[in-house]
Amino acid sequence: MKSLVAKILGITASVWNFYGPLLRQIVASGTCALLPLALEIVRSLASSGRTGAEKREEAVEALKAAAIDQGVSATESLIRWTVESAVQRMRLEDR
Numbered sequence: 001m002k003s004l005v006a007k008i009l010g011i012t013a014s015v016w017n018f019y020g021p022l023l024r025q026i027v028a029s030g031t032c033a034l035l036p037l038a039l040e041i042v043r044s045l046a047s048s049g050r051t052g053a054e055k056r057e058e059a060v061e062a063l064k065a066a067a068i069d070q071g072v073s074a075t076e077s078l079i080r081w082t083v084e085s086a087v088q089r090m091r092l093e094d095r
Contacts (some may be wrong), residue, residue, distance in 0.1 A: 038086035
C-alpha cells in the first residue's frame, strides 16, 4: 500500500520510510486523545431529532472546540475521521 501511495504522490521510498512512521504516530496520538471525547459527543447527539448530516456537523464543531480546550492540535480531516470512527464504534456497541 505504501508503495502505491508513494508512486501516486511521487515520493521516494526512502522519504516514505522516514516520514511514514512519524505521520502514523501523529495520527495515532491525536486519535487517542480525541476518540473518547468524540464518543461522548456522538452519544449525546444520537437521540436528537436531527438528520445524520446535521448531527455529524454538530459533532465535528463540538470536537473542534473540545480539542482546542484540551490543547490537542488536529486537522479538520482527523477530526472528521475521529467522529466517523466514534459513530462506527457506537454502532458496534449497540448490536
